[in-house]
Amino acid sequence: MVATVSTDRVSRVEEDPTYVELDLAFYPAGDTRRDENQPPKLDVKVLMPSGWTPKMYVAALNKSIRRHSILCLESLTIQGRTYAAVNELQWLFSASDEATHSQLTCSASYIRVSGGVL
Numbered sequence: 001m002v003a004t005v006s007t008d009r010v011s012r013v014e015e016d017p018t019y020v021e022l023d024l025a026f027y028p029a030g031d032t033r034r035d036e037n038q039p040p041k042l043d044v045k046v047l048m049p050s051g052w053t054p055k056m057y058v059a060a061l062n063k064s065i066r067r068h069s070i071l072c073l074e075s076l077t078i079q080g081r082t083y084a085a086v087n088e089l090q091w092l093f094s095a096s097d098e099a100t101h102s103q104l105t106c107s108a109s110y111i112r113v114s115g116g117v118l
Helices: 054-068 097-106
Strands: 002-012 019-028 042-049 073-078 081-086
Touching (some): 002 054, 042 081, 054 097
């Protein structure tokens, strides 16, 4: 079970400037040193629209996990290069940044999401 998701740096996607890559880290619940069956921390580089903040991405992920109770890693290909995607969040990318932010705010998806905005 994932207890915490954190973000790190954002880097440009040279092939398509409308996207950036965001480093995500998924931390398991409990002490992984004591439980050998517990998976370690998982680091994933995901794709998101350049107009999104890391906080928006994590809020969208929070909403998806609350709704579906699952965390699913997938691959996404853009101009021949493969990127990671989580919980099919790429389907939100076509909406405007303002509409996405408004929808996330109305659905209380920022609750339990803390941190700054880059």
